Amino acid sequence: MEATGAEIVVRCLAEEGVEFVFGYPGGAVLNIYDEIFKQNKFKHVLVRHEQAAVHAADAYARSTGRVGVALVTSGPGVTNAVTGIATAYMDSIPIVVVTGQVPTPAIGLDAFQEVDTVGITRPCVKHNFLVKDVKDLAVTMKKAFIIAATGRPGPVVVDVPKDVTAHTTEFEYPATVEIRSYNPVAKGHSGQLKRAVQMLLEAERPMIYAGGGVVLGNASEQLVELTRLLGFPITNTLMGLGGYPATDRQNLGMLGMHGTYEANMAMQHCDVLLAVGARFDDRVIGNPAHFAREQRRIIHIDIDPSSISKRVKVDVPIVGDVQSVLTEMLTLLKLAKEKPDAAALNTWWTQIELWRSKNCLNYNRNSPIIKPQYVVEKLWEVTKGDAFITSDVGQHQMWAAQYYKFDKPRRWINSGGLGTMGVGLPYAMGVQLAHPHAQVACITGESSIQMCIQELSTCKQYRIPVKIVTLNNRYMGMVRQWQEFFYGSRYAESYMESLPDFVKLAEAYGHVGMRIDKPEDVEAALKEAFSPALKERLVFMDFQTDQTENVFPMVEGGKGLSEMILAEEL
């Protein structure tokens, strides 16, 4: 059957089973919007800024594991979307972004709302396409979904000129497409797997370090089984939180710049390290030279060969899908005659418990001023640890990661790689739409929230009842913390002056606003926000928190992982 390019785009999305398209119309995509108007297969969510469309699609993908979709117009639509695309790219999130483009004859002539979309997005996408012929459109859409979702996932941009959306061709959506240049590895090398298992069984001071790959690769179940079978300590990266239950004793908490004392010490002093879907990021292992000072053997499982031996040399690289590799590893371990060295492990755990007894996340619970950590702890209690938590970027993000104990994967939604302020609210929108009956909270700061505050309007339109937990310290807290530590307390431009009255602002958008000034009111406010009475409402909670609170432990940039500054030392 003949179809126009615009119909093809819409029908491809429907064929892919897309539930939501987050977008914003404009000249170059009007044909597509006209087809969206005529269909009822998926719901279009009109955001207030294209950046939020991509963030919402990204959060939909993070929380469901399915491909998120955004649709924006040419020119400024694309440039606004770039922050969202780069955010998804840095965290390997599968999204497809359809962008309008000026008509093909106008490309290159500096037409109205023209940008070189393929050029601008190239460094921050897994792949991108410019579709110049309507005959290629359906196949390209199929390729986009395949590339986004398989291998190491990532964003794919499909740029569609306006004339292509008007041209017609025979439409048939291919069930699959062969891409000869694209064959991601799935299964791990069996020889390497055997070596790895042997190494794990020989370990005296083992450590498991699990990253976002476990969450993206749906390998949480296998990771839990493996870790329990071995009895090894485990740490999660910021992106890996929830990949292994935080409330489990074997979990030492998050590692890295703001990781726990026990996790960082165990990481530094282990003799065999099993890295699973993690990439030895600079915020995770600190100074690589310092990290390399201690002798240890490293096994590294990752779907992306370029992540292996990029910053840290590894001994046993295993390229493959994390779930498949862990499953094979479990089989080998169960068959093995040897068992982990119980006596050595016991000594190792004694050492770890000693580190853990430092209680590095302790803070003043009797403060007359609201401590931000306290708000997060209470949020965890009130939501029974079962909420989806999105965050923005800064101190509140670290407190959320440290004090909200994630027991399930895909519950912690944050911008780990790019560190994009402003993601929190659009992330919460994407998550809540994907999980309409779930509790969704956005932990944010008064600075981050203002970067995409316009989305309160989107939340009003679609009745998205997220709960916004603003830890308002009137500072860009993380900037302030660095200025205090490294710039002689010269707080250059980090004080947030002229803040709006957030209660009134929330009300102006038709939501519920609350301002909480005292520690004794924190729990009641959270309970009210999550009460059945406000179940259908967006609640904006403005917690007035301690301005001087800092995030601890902290590993300064360039320092070694075990050279932490602890709260008690100050």
Place this chain on the structure above:
Amino acid sequence: MRHIISLLMENEAGALSRVAGLFSARGYNIESLTVAPTEDATLSRMTIVTVGSEDVIEQITKQLNKLVDVIKVMDLTEGRHIERELMLVKVKAVGLGRDEMKRTADIFRGRIIDVTDATYTIELTGTGSKLDAFLEAIDPAFIIETVRTGASGIGRGERSLKV
């Protein structure tokens, strides 16, 4: 170390920019880069000459392999290979120097492919270092213009880069 990396990729618009962009974004060196379609018009073959430590070269090949349009990557310098580059040099050829220039070109097995009463244009092929040696052998004052293609390379014997 200097490495010659050969790759096959989809002959599509923007393919070159993906490779060039990767090198600039990640701060890798490009000494030269040549690209042209192969006997199969859907494929382009690219030869990149780069310099870097073993770790960097390993990352370069991995990152190139990761590009969706790239089909195969081979580090030619890992095995026996042949390297060739083409250079065209326009030189002053007057008076006594005219004969001398011809002789030097002959020694390097260069061919004079364009002649005026005051200039020669010499075509030379060889490895990069041979071309460098030719330029060093003639008086720089005689050089009017040079153009070089950058290296192309191919594996020796059975070693080949094919889809």
